[in-house]
Every structure is written in C-alpha cells, then in structure tokens.
Amino acid sequence: xxxxxxxxxxxxxxxxxxxxxxxxxxxxxxxxxxxxxxxxxxxxxxxxxxxxxxxxxxxxxxxxxxxxxxxxxxxxxxxxxxxxxxxxxxxxxxxxxxxxxxxxxxxxxxxxxxxx
Amino acid sequence: xxxxxxxxxxxxxxxxxxxxxxxxxxxxxxxxxxxxxxxxxxxxxxxxxxxxxxxxxxxxxxxxxxxxxxxxxxxxxxxxxxxxxxxxxxxxxxxxxxxxxxxxxxxxxxxxxxx
Numbered sequence: 001x002x003x004x005x006x007x008x009x010x011x012x013x014x015x016x017x018x019x020x021x022x023x024x025x026x027x028x029x030x031x032x033x034x035x036x037x038x039x040x041x042x043x044x045x046x047x048x049x050x051x052x053x054x055x056x057x058x059x060x061x062x063x064x065x066x067x068x069x070x071x072x073x074x075x076x077x078x079x080x081x082x083x084x085x086x087x088x089x090x091x092x093x094x095x096x097x098x099x100x101x102x103x104x105x106x107x108x109x110x111x112x113x114x115x116x
Numbered sequence: 117x118x119x120x121x122x123x124x125x126x127x128x129x130x131x132x133x134x135x136x137x138x139x140x141x142x143x144x145x146x147x148x149x150x151x152x153x154x155x156x157x158x159x160x161x162x163x164x165x166x167x168x169x170x171x172x173x174x175x176x177x178x179x180x181x182x183x184x185x186x187x188x189x190x191x192x193x194x195x196x197x198x199x200x201x202x203x204x205x206x207x208x209x210x211x212x213x214x215x216x217x218x219x220x221x222x223x224x225x226x227x228x229x230x231x
Contacts, residue, residue, distance in 0.1 A: 091158055095218070103164060106160075
C-alpha cells in the first residue's frame with residue numbers, strides 16, 4: 001500500500017515571503033497523481049495543485065508551484081508571495097491509477113501560519 | 117452546480133445511538149468515497165464504491181456500513197455510536213474512465229460529536 005509522509009507538522013512564513021512544504025511518498029507504481037489540498041478552519045477541502053507522474057514538467061498555479069522529483073519520490077509545494085489567506089492546513093495526497101478503487105491516500109498535514 | 121452534498125452538517129449523538137450521513141452527487145460520477153478526519157490528522161478512508169451496487173472497505177471501516185443503490189447516493193451508516201467516532205466526515209466523488217480521473221470532488225464535511 002502507498003504511504004504519504006509530511007515531515008513538517010507546522011511551518012511559519014512572513015507575509016510576502018516564500019515557503020516550501022515537504023512531502024514524500026512510497027509507491028512501486030510508475031503512473032499516478034499527486035495533489036496538494038488546502039484546508040482552512042472551515043474544513044473545506046480545496047484543491048491547490050495536481051501533478052501527473054508521467055509529466056516531467058512541474059505544475060504551477062499562480063503563486064503555487066511544485067518540485068516533483070519522481071526518482072526521489074518527493075513532491076514539495078512552494079508558495080510564493082505568501083498572503084494571510086494562505087494560512088491553513090495543507091495536505092499532500094497520492095492517487096493510484098492502477099489500484100482498485102483509485103483511492104486518495106493523505107499525509108498527516110502541515111499547518112501553515114502566515115505572519116503579518 | 118451542486119457537486120457533492122452532505123447532510124447533516126452538524127450532529128451530536130449519544131453513545132449507542134445510530135444515524136446515517138447522507139451524500140449525494142449530481143455529476144454522474146461512478147466512484148464515491150467516505151473519509152473521516154480526526155482533530156489535527158489527515159483523512160482516512162472508511163468505505164468506497166466503484167459503482168452502484170458495489171462497495172468495499174477502506175482503512176477504518178469498523179463501526180460503519182454503506183450502501184450504493186444508485187449512482188447518485190452513497191449514505192454512511194453509524195451503528196451504536198462511540199466517542200471514538202467523533203470526527204469530521206467527508207464524502208467525495210470522482211469519474212474514472214479512459215483519459216480521465218484526476219480530480220476528486222469533496223463535500224463540505226459533516227461534523228459529528230458523540231457524547
């Protein structure tokens with residue numbers, strides 16, 4: 001079974017600065033999806049960015065970008081020009097394309113605090 | 117678009133009571149999931165379904181039951197509620213098909229407290 005590890009329980013960043021959240025995963029599969037979700041205090045699950053494993057190019061969405069290292073099984077999220085609204089819990093998630101059910105497997109999450 | 121709708125949003129249960137969390141989606145998705153999220157933790161899979169009439173256990177199925185009689189609905193039943201089932205529950209859905217399947221849509225969550 002796949003596992004997802006987020007080694008940073010909490011991170012802090014100054015407003016307008018850049019922060020990187022770490023994620024590693026374990027799998028024997030070659031094709032899969034990786035996601036970062038944002039969860040504000042309302043607990044809503046908001047998709048931030050997705051990456052297809054077969055794509056070498058790192059995904060970007062405005063101020064959010066990833067560093068996808070397939071061989072190292074690493075998938076970090078970089079937030080540039082941090083804003084107060086970025087403060088939330090962030091989850092890294094893995095989705096198998098081969099395993100029955102195509103379930104999402106989540107990491108434990110990283111709390112991001114943004115200081116003004 | 118309604119997307120994935122969960123009801124109720126909040127519920128307080130007494131130990132030993134039973135209840136059903138409702139989930140419906142209007143996107144004609146074939147795959148549906150139930151997750152729970154304990155405080156300060158990630159989401160853990162309870163049950164999932166790959167189509168009407170088909171359900172399977174996830175990582176933490178004990179104390180729960182599901183059914184999938186239609187494509188749209190995927191209710192989660194809690195039997196004999198226990199304090200350990202205090203959690204936020206998320207229903208999610210996705211369409212899996214050739215060249216598709218990279219997005220899972222989540223409901224807004226149902227906050228359940230067992231006292």
